[in-house]
Amino acid sequence: MAQDPRAWTSSVDSLPPGDRMELWRSRVPLRPIPVRLPLYLDRLTWHRALLDQVSWSDVTFGRCHDYPGIRTDRPADAGATDIERENYNGQPEAADLEAAAMSQGESMPYAAEISRANPSCFLFVIDQSGSMDERMEGGTSKAAFVADVLNKTLYNLITRCTKADGCRPYFDVGVVAYGGNGVGSGFEGALSGTILHSLPEIEKNPLRIEERVKKVPDGAGGLVEQSTKFPVWFDPKNTGGTPMCEAMRRAAEVLVEWSDSHPNCYPATVIHVTDGQSTDGDPEHIATQLRQIATSDGQVLLFNLHIDATSSAPVIFPATESALPDHHSKALFRMSSGFPPHLVGAATERGYSATGESRFFGYKAGYEAIVDFFEIGTRASQMR
Amino acid sequence: MRLRIVFNGTVPKDDSPDSVNEDRAAIDESRQAFTLSDGASESYDSARWAGLLADAWTSGRLPASRRGIEAAIGEYERACDPSSLSWSKRAAFDRGSYATLLGISVRGAFARVIAVGDSIALGVGVDDEIVSFPYTFAEEFDRRPLLLSTKREANATLCASTVARGCVTRWPLRPGTALMMMTDALGQWLMCQDDFRGRCDTLLDVRTDDDLRYLVRSEQTNGAMKRDDTTLLHLHAEES
Numbered sequence: 001m002a003q004d005p006r007a008w009t010s011s012v013d014s015l016p017p018g019d020r021m022e023l024w025r026s027r028v029p030l031r032p033i034p035v036r037l038p039l040y041l042d043r044l045t046w047h048r049a050l051l052d053q054v055s056w057s058d059v060t061f062g063r064c065h066d067y068p069g070i071r072t073d074r075p076a077d078a079g080a081t082d083i084e085r086e087n088y089n090g091q092p093e094a095a096d097l098e099a100a101a102m103s104q105g106e107s108m109p110y111a112a113e114i115s116r117a118n119p120s121c122f123l124f125v126i127d128q129s130g131s132m133d134e135r136m137e138g139g140t141s142k143a144a145f146v147a148d149v150l151n152k153t154l155y156n157l158i159t160r161c162t163k164a165d166g167c168r169p170y171f172d173v174g175v176v177a178y179g180g181n182g183v184g185s186g187f188e189g190a191l192s193g194t195i196l197h198s199l200p201e202i203e204k205n206p207l208r209i210e211e212r213v214k215k216v217p218d219g220a221g222g223l224v225e226q227s228t229k230f231p232v233w234f235d236p237k238n239t240g241g242t243p244m245c246e247a248m249r250r251a252a253e254v255l256v257e258w259s260d261s262h263p264n265c266y267p268a269t270v271i272h273v274t275d276g277q278s279t280d281g282d283p284e285h286i287a288t289q290l291r292q293i294a295t296s297d298g299q300v301l302l303f304n305l306h307i308d309a310t311s312s313a314p315v316i317f318p319a320t321e322s323a324l325p326d327h328h329s330k331a332l333f334r335m336s337s338g339f340p341p342h343l344v345g346a347a348t349e350r351g352y353s354a355t356g357e358s359r360f361f362g363y364k365a366g367y368e369a370i371v372d373f374f375e376i377g378t379r380a381s382q383m384r
Numbered sequence: 385m386r387l388r389i390v391f392n393g394t395v396p397k398d399d400s401p402d403s404v405n406e407d408r409a410a411i412d413e414s415r416q417a418f419t420l421s422d423g424a425s426e427s428y429d430s431a432r433w434a435g436l437l438a439d440a441w442t443s444g445r446l447p448a449s450r451r452g453i454e455a456a457i458g459e460y461e462r463a464c465d466p467s468s469l470s471w472s473k474r475a476a477f478d479r480g481s482y483a484t485l486l487g488i489s490v491r492g493a494f495a496r497v498i499a500v501g502d503s504i505a506l507g508v509g510v511d512d513e514i515v516s517f518p519y520t521f522a523e524e525f526d527r528r529p530l531l532l533s534t535k536r537e538a539n540a541t542l543c544a545s546t547v548a549r550g551c552v553t554r555w556p557l558r559p560g561t562a563l564m565m566m567t568d569a570l571g572q573w574l575m576c577q578d579d580f581r582g583r584c585d586t587l588l589d590v591r592t593d594d595d596l597r598y599l600v601r602s603e604q605t606n607g608a609m610k611r612d613d614t615t616l617l618h619l620h621a622e623e624s
Contacts, residue, residue: 113611117400155475162476164429164464165404203472216478217537228478229471 109298110342112266114170121172121196121258121268122157122378124150125251126186128179131275132238134309142307143236145370146273150175150234153374158203169198174254178247180240187233195254206231244278248286255293255300267298271377272335275307277328287335301340303360303377304332305370314364316373317347319357329363336361346376385493385557386416386624393593394615395600406431406483407567407615410438416490417442420617422503422567424482424531428473429464433481433534436460441487441498453532453539460534480535486565488619495555495563495621500542502529504571506584508562510555514584517553522576525568561621562588569612573603590616 114120132143140148154173161170174196175186185195190205212230215223255268270290293300312325317339321330339347339358347354350372362373389411396405406423408431419438423430436456445452466477484501497505499518502525507515519525533539542551555563564587566574574583590596596616603609 115398116402158472159475159479160426162428162472163404164432164473165402167472209471229474231471 110266110340112264112295112297114266116169118265119170119172119198119262120266121174121255121262123174123176123196123251123254123268123270124153124186125176125178125247125270125272126150127242127244127274127276128177128181128186128237128239129242129275129279130180130239131242132179132236132307134275136307136309141236141238142275142309143238146307147234147236149370149374151230151232152371153378154202154233155231156375157378158199161199162203167200167203169200171199172196172258173199173202175234176247176251176254177237178243179237183243183246183250191233195250196258202233206233207235208232241279242274242276243280244274244283245281245286248272248283248290252286252290252293255290259293259295259300262295264296267295267300268293269301269303269377271303271305271374272332273305273307274332275309282331284331284335291337299337301337301360302335303373304336304362305365305373306332306361306363307370308364310364312364314362314369316362316365316369317352317354317358318361318363319355319359324363332363333359333361343376347372350376352376385490385559385621387413387418387488387490387495387557387563387619387621389413389418389617390562390620391590391592391596391616391618393590393596394613395593395597397611397613404431405613406434407613408434408438408483409565409615409617410435410442411617412442415442415444417444417487418489418565418617418619419485419487420503420565420567420615421486422484422501422613422615425612427481427483428476428479428534429460430481430483432463433460433532434483436463437483437485437532441485450539454536457534457536480533480538482531482533482538484529484567485532488563488565490557491554493557495557497553497555498551499553500551501531502568502571504566504568504574506564506566506571506574506587507555508564508584508588509558509560514581515555516571516575517555518551519571519575522572525572525575529568557621559622563619563621564588565615565617565619567613567615569610569614570600570616573609576608587616588618590618 112118112120126146128143132146133141136142136145157171157173158167161168174194176195177184177186185192187197187202189207191197191202208231210230210232212228213225214228216226218224251270255270258268287302291300291302306329308329310325313323315323315329318324318333321333324330324333336359339354339356339360341356343360344354344356352372360377362369365373392409392411394405394407394409396403406425406427408421408423410419410421411417419442421434421438423434427433433456436459440452440456440459445455460481464477466474469477484503485498486501486503486505487498488505489496495507497517499505502519504519505517507517530542532542555561566587570587574580574587577583586599590599596614600609600614604611
């Protein structure tokens with residue numbers, strides 16, 4: 001006996017539209033739910049706390065949900081019971097919010113589809129301090145190395161998002177550069193006004209387009225040289241100190257704003273590249289707060305890459321800090337997000353042994369590992 | 385035997401006006417050739433490539449041979465005119481376009497099925513059974529499928545004779561046999577739960593574009609179906 005094609009829809013869907021709406025109204029609190037995932041503070045208070053550097057005990061907690069797969073970074077003085085019972089500004093209590101969230105259909109974190117209507121965000125935080133002038137393998141300076149990889153990363157991102165009808169705004173991308181000239185946008189020219197730009201804006205505004213020659217397969221097992229246009233957005237820079245705290249704070253400001261205006265999108269990814277020690281304080285506290293910025297799809301991912309020209313062995317995606325040689329690399333390890341499960345496959349494909357215990361952190365990476373770090377870090381699932 | 389079209393419809397991945405459906409179907413009832421091609425999302429112009437492949441196979445130009453694929457690539461390159469493209473479009477063009485190919489043609493009392501990639505053919509009443517090709521289990525959709533590419537070197541594996549032989553099967557037809565051709569989102573949904581038979585009946589009962597749209601959108605909303613372009617072609621075998 002053939003089934004009616006609509007037979008397997010739920011009883012809710014089979015209700016007349018008016019009745020369906022009544023049912024939903026009875027399930028869902030009338031007030032909109034401000035944040036569906038793990039922000040422990042309402043965003044404005046949190047943002048103010050971040051900017052003013054107040055202590056955690058001064059901050060009013062709004063709501064708390066622990067979600068599987070998200071490391072919570074819960075402040076030590078935040079008792080779960082108090083948070084669950086917190087009822088601020090007449091908002092529904094935690095249990096109501098939980099029920100409402102369930103009725104809206106919970107999903108695994110980092111599963112939001114990336115589309116033109118729901119873009120994600122990549123924010124690169126780049127150390128341009130004087131020490132980035134140090135030479136790496138092959139005689140290239142660290143600054144030149146990073147600028148080259150960043151240009152190639154943008155090139156690859158744009159290429160992946162370009163179809164016959166043009167470059168699609170699947171991502172907002174920004175660069176926070178820090179060094180002797182302070183903290184600001186790493187873009188120059190037409191893009192220098194703000195930190196974040198949609199991908200089509202970046203595609204249209206490179207500093208220059210160079211002609212390069214690359215070798216491509218000829219289809220018969222050999223290689224042929226092919227002239228290709230290569231856009232350049234960044235030139236290497238290296239001067240002065242390392243205001244890492246200020247850079248992290250600026251990144252947090254940008255991402256609070258972005259996350260608030262994209263509440264249901266795949267969360268932002270921060271890729272931070274540095275060769276050393278902060279000269280304006282300990283950045284761990286701010287990094288912890290940065291990682292707590294969230295959309296309903298999960299928390300901001302913070303990936304740290306520590307470039308070092310010493311003779312120590314490279315350590316890529318470690319699970320502990322025991323193999324790291326100094327205080328600075330250990331601090332950067334602790335500042336890094338846990339390795340996102342959906343990126344493990346991409347790391348394994350490239351020969352890295354990343355697990356659920358690993359942090360997205362690299363120490364003393366060579367050229368290939370730096371390229372891999374950027375490639376894996378900018379791999380977003382569910383792009384459509 | 386001959387195959388009659390019961391239903392042929394497609395639903396784009398979303399309803400936004402600038403959304404491009406990258407699935408293509410080509411049908412030649414007089415030649416009894418039916419083709420479906422699903423253009424990969426991360427491609428420069430997969431809708432054009434999918435259309436070229438579907439048309440070429442349906443019209444008998446055999447794109448699954450080295451010479452046939454080469455002809456289709458040549459046609460694609462002429463249409464795109466890469467020398468006129470901006471740097472970003474040229475770079476995307478150089479990455480290539482990718483698409484599946486699923487074709488069914490009738491040879492006497494048999495249906496010849498050719499499948500490259502993860503578009504699925506389902507036969508209901510083939511030797512009194514329900515059979516599928518090339519996948520049988522939902523987990524197979526999680527693997528990276530082999531696709532036809534506009535990059536010649538990417539087709540090298542496919543053109544190896546051993547692989548090519550694995551892309552073809554043959555099903556006996558009799559009056560009443562139903563054949564369905566579908567793209568991966570629908571195929572994975574069909575195979576992913578215990579209710580295979582019920583879902584199979586559901587697909588057999590789809591008769592209108594509205595039926596298909598309702599099914600796809602409701603299952604996408606429930607999270608049971610991947611949000612992707614979705615195409616279904618339902619054929620019914622009868623005496624010629």
